[in-house]
Amino acid sequence: MALLEIRNLHVNVEDKPILKGLNLTIDRGEVHAIMGPNGAGKSTLSYVIAGRSGYDVTDGQVLFNGKDILEMEVDERACAGLFLAFQYPVEIPGVTNTTFLKTALNSVRRARGESALDAMQFLKYVREKAKPLGIGDDMLKRAVNVGFSGGEKKRNEVLQMAVLEPVMAVLDETDSGLDIDALKIVAEGVNALRGPEKSTLIITHYQRLLDYIVPDHVHVLADGRIVKSGGKELALELEANGYAEFTGAAAA
Amino acid sequence: MDFSLAGPFDEAAPRLPGADLAWLDALRSQGIEAFRANGLPNRKVEAWRYTSVSALEKQSFAPLAEPVPLDALPEGAALAIDGARRIVFVNGRLRADLSDLGDLPEGVEASSLAEALGGKDGDLEELIAPASKERDGALAALNDAFMEDGLVLRIAAGASVDAPIHLISVGMPVEGQAVAFHPRNLVVAAKGSRATLIESHIGVGEGSYFSNSVTDIRVEKGATLTHAKLQDEGPKAFHVALGRVRIGDEAVYDNFVLHRGAELARNEVHARIDGTGAECRLNGAYLGANRQHIDNTTVIEHKAPGSRSSEVFKGALDGRARGVFQGRIVVHRDAQQTDGHQLNKTLLLDRNAEMDAKPELVIYADDVKCSHGATIGELDETALFYLRTRGIDEAAARDILVSAFLNEAVEELRDPALADAFRARIEGWVDARHKSEGERAG
Numbered sequence A: 001m002a003l004l005e006i007r008n009l010h011v012n013v014e015d016k017p018i019l020k021g022l023n024l025t026i027d028r029g030e031v032h033a034i035m036g037p038n039g040a041g042k043s044t045l046s047y048v049i050a051g052r053s054g055y056d057v058t059d060g061q062v063l064f065n066g067k068d069i070l071e072m073e074v075d076e077r078a079c080a081g082l083f084l085a086f087q088y089p090v091e092i093p094g095v096t097n098t099t100f101l102k103t104a105l106n107s108v109r110r111a112r113g114e115s116a117l118d119a120m121q122f123l124k125y126v127r128e129k130a131k132p133l134g135i136g137d138d139m140l141k142r143a144v145n146v147g148f149s150g151g152e153k154k155r156n157e158v159l160q161m162a163v164l165e166p167v168m169a170v171l172d173e174t175d176s177g178l179d180i181d182a183l184k185i186v187a188e189g190v191n192a193l194r195g196p197e198k199s200t201l202i203i204t205h206y207q208r209l210l211d212y213i214v215p216d217h218v219h220v221l222a223d224g225r226i227v228k229s230g231g232k233e234l235a236l237e238l239e240a241n242g243y244a245e246f247t248g249a250a251a252a
Numbered sequence B: 001m002d003f004s005l006a007g008p009f010d011e012a013a014p015r016l017p018g019a020d021l022a023w024l025d026a027l028r029s030q031g032i033e034a035f036r037a038n039g040l041p042n043r044k045v046e047a048w049r050y051t052s053v054s055a056l057e058k059q060s061f062a063p064l065a066e067p068v069p070l071d072a073l074p075e076g077a078a079l080a081i082d083g084a085r086r087i088v089f090v091n092g093r094l095r096a097d098l099s100d101l102g103d104l105p106e107g108v109e110a111s112s113l114a115e116a117l118g119g120k121d122g123d124l125e126e127l128i129a130p131a132s133k134e135r136d137g138a139l140a141a142l143n144d145a146f147m148e149d150g151l152v153l154r155i156a157a158g159a160s161v162d163a164p165i166h167l168i169s170v171g172m173p174v175e176g177q178a179v180a181f182h183p184r185n186l187v188v189a190a191k192g193s194r195a196t197l198i199e200s201h202i203g204v205g206e207g208s209y210f211s212n213s214v215t216d217i218r219v220e221k222g223a224t225l226t227h228a229k230l231q232d233e234g235p236k237a238f239h240v241a242l243g244r245v246r247i248g249d250e251a252v253y254d255n256f257v258l259h260r261g262a263e264l265a266r267n268e269v270h271a272r273i274d275g276t277g278a279e280c281r282l283n284g285a286y287l288g289a290n291r292q293h294i295d296n297t298t299v300i301e302h303k304a305p306g307s308r309s310s311e312v313f314k315g316a317l318d319g320r321a322r323g324v325f326q327g328r329i330v331v332h333r334d335a336q337q338t339d340g341h342q343l344n345k346t347l348l349l350d351r352n353a354e355m356d357a358k359p360e361l362v363i364y365a366d367d368v369k370c371s372h373g374a375t376i377g378e379l380d381e382t383a384l385f386y387l388r389t390r391g392i393d394e395a396a397a398r399d400i401l402v403s404a405f406l407n408e409a410v411e412e413l414r415d416p417a418l419a420d421a422f423r424a425r426i427e428g429w430v431d432a433r434h435k436s437e438g439e440r441a442g
């Protein structure tokens, strides 16, 4: 059974069709990349997987471990092992990163039938996860994403992922806005979570990230559908030729 | 017997403390006359436009409560601050047996007003009478008439006092009968002193009572007074408090109030900055549920140049609760280089909750920096979604966001121990709300 299977997904946003029959199957242990023009529906797909309100699924299914997750609450999906790294991470004034991460981790641990970590155990755990990402105590003490630079926000997303250890992670443009060193750090963070049972879906505009996180499959999403799939060489092709081929087809 | 608010005056007056003092007698007479002439404040009066106290007329209040059978303070109700010295009043009367009056820090003088009026305290007239000339409305007049007891607190010049003085006011009905009391507190932070006054207003049981206090405060040249208050009265209580503050040269008055209790609460602060280079901070948070009505009214008058004032009030209103914020900053002509900022933000947690916010800047000077802002909104759906994508369930995510929102006001407290104590109160409220929601749902 595939880990994530999306069948004929149709999604409207404010009565406007955005996803128009999207199919995608991700097996365990695989890394998939989705590329595509602005406005194609990539973030929409990620939000529908995560369960954001305001997205009307008019047809199709999203199966995670064989179970239709469209019926599940947002937090239930997260507890089941789904994770979305946001294209635009959200600022939460007044809530420290540490409190946020601890509450999240303990929610997920309880759902997995594990005991909650106490403050000391948690601090040790989170520092271990934060260090390779270049995130120090000062950033852990600050309010979630408030006043963080673009690159810091993205690293913070990867930290959350590292802490929660999801089975299926969707990264929406986690590479955008990162300098070259940060890109490597983030890629290492993602690679560290790879495993035979875990899968990753990377949404990106740049082939560069895929030099560090080598995908098993690359897909082109245009006008609400996967219009082409291939191996990692497809990313290089796209970098050379752009999306004219696909958007032209969509317009015709 | 006449159990209306003004009713018992003629009978009670001769037995009130200081009845032999001519100046006080005159003040009481003026007070009762004014109250009888005008009655309770009504909503045609601009200052009371959003808060109706007509419920006070529908109740009867026993005159001059008998000594109350209370052996100990209710557990965990008052703020818990390490090292604080408690001065306890029950239904407005000092309870020395529950207080730490024998153990006051150096530089602090505290006594009960009733005692001070009976004794030979020379400058009480000077402290009480001029402040009362301000026309602060019917309930302040009622307090003039009935003032009986309260805290007289003096911080000696130059004293730097670490241990907070903790005024605890306990309200409770007596033998099932609602009572009214009118505390009058006097606080003087003399030149160059530094001290902290905290207040806890708590109730015993569920019954009704009416606490109508007036607190006159003087912060003299170079002094710093931190003044933080918890209003957590019983669920059927009426709490009306007026603070009149005079701030001298280079002095700092740093005020905070948290409202959690009472059926109707109004905390009104009139701060007058008389000195240059002074600082006035009025901050607060309010938590309302059910049919609670919570009113914060502030007036800051800048009368001297080069002073700063700042206000941050944040509240969360659930159920059918109603909140009021009226904030007026007046910058007089001579108060050049005034810096005045005011912010009021309210979170409505239920579509039946309501908030009235009325910020007001009145500026007669030309070289000033003043700003105000008021927002009324709901929880941020995007933030809620973000938290939930990390596995936090909806109720917990809401709690986190509500606490965080209110924390921004608590962070204005410069003393971390005070901030922690108030934060704990807020979290307690948020948790309780969560539980009652769970019960309703279940």
Ligand SMILES: Nc1ncnc2c1ncn2[C@@H]1O[C@H](COP(=O)(O)OP(=O)(O)OP(=O)(O)O)[C@@H](O)[C@H]1O
Pocket (backbone or CB within 6 Å): A013, A014, A018, A036, A037, A038, A039, A040, A041, A042, A043, A044, A045, A087
């Ligand atoms: N709330 C909304 N209201 C109206 N239109 C929306 C809304 N959200 C998304 N859309 C539209 O849906 C389309 C797809 O948006 P989406 O964010 O999924 O694109 P994307 O592929 O992620 O683009 P990008 O590469 O720029 O991030 C766009 O045309 C966008 O304007």
Ligand SMILES: [Mg+2]
Pocket (backbone or CB within 6 Å): A042, A043, A044, A087, A172
């Ligand atoms: Mg996008």
